[in-house]
Amino acid sequence: MNCIVNERLVIPAAELQWRFSRASGPGGQGVNTTDSRVELVFDLKQSRVLGPFRRARLQDRLKTRLEGDCLRVVAAEERSQWQNRQLALGRLAALLREGLRPPPPQRRSTRPGRAAVQRRLEAKAQRSQLKRRRQGRPSLED
Numbered sequence: 001m002n003c004i005v006n007e008r009l010v011i012p013a014a015e016l017q018w019r020f021s022r023a024s025g026p027g028g029q030g031v032n033t034t035d036s037r038v039e040l041v042f043d044l045k046q047s048r049v050l051g052p053f054r055r056a057r058l059q060d061r062l063k064t065r066l067e068g069d070c071l072r073v074v075a076a077e078e079r080s081q082w083q084n085r086q087l088a089l090g091r092l093a094a095l096l097r098e099g100l101r102p103p104p105p106q107r108r109s110t111r112p113g114r115a116a117v118q119r120r121l122e123a124k125a126q127r128s129q130l131k132r133r134r135q136g137r138p139s140l141e142d
Contacts, residue, residue, distance in 0.1 A: 003042075003089050005096045011049060016092075017041040018085070023076035037076040038084040040092055045069035054100060061099040071095065 003011035023037035044050065044058055044066070058071075065071060073095065075087035112120075 001085065001089060003093050003096075005093050005100070009049065009054075009096070009100075011042065011047070011092075011096075015042065015047050015049070017043075020081060023084075034081065036079060036081045036084055038074070038081060038088045040073045040075075040085075040088040042071045042073075042092060043069055044071060058096065058099045062095065065095065 001013050001016070003013075003016060005011060017040070019039040019041070020035035021037045021039070022035055044055055046069075047055070050058070059066065059069075062071060071092065073088045073091045075084040075091065077087065078084050
């Protein structure tokens, strides 16, 4: 089962390691006998389909998700192992797509325009005026 990340990158099945175990949750009596929980491990360092640029970008962007040099995805929501395998493949592909996306452009700091500053100051003055009018001043008759 190959993992299709995008039209230019396909992870061959030989580079994916699968582990299966018993999952908790729904399944009735079958939950105790079937290994439906799926763990998919992809080793970034040993991969032959990733070039040095892609490997470096993935290691930088996914460093919080990596265990050593391996990216691990777990799926145990469905009752069947096949469905959980499909979920794990989809999650791995989504993680790799997200990791390979170029970083957003740097934000250039700007200053507010003169009109915006003027509007802000007028709004502050108006609010101040309103609060000043609300203050109850004691009269001389009291």
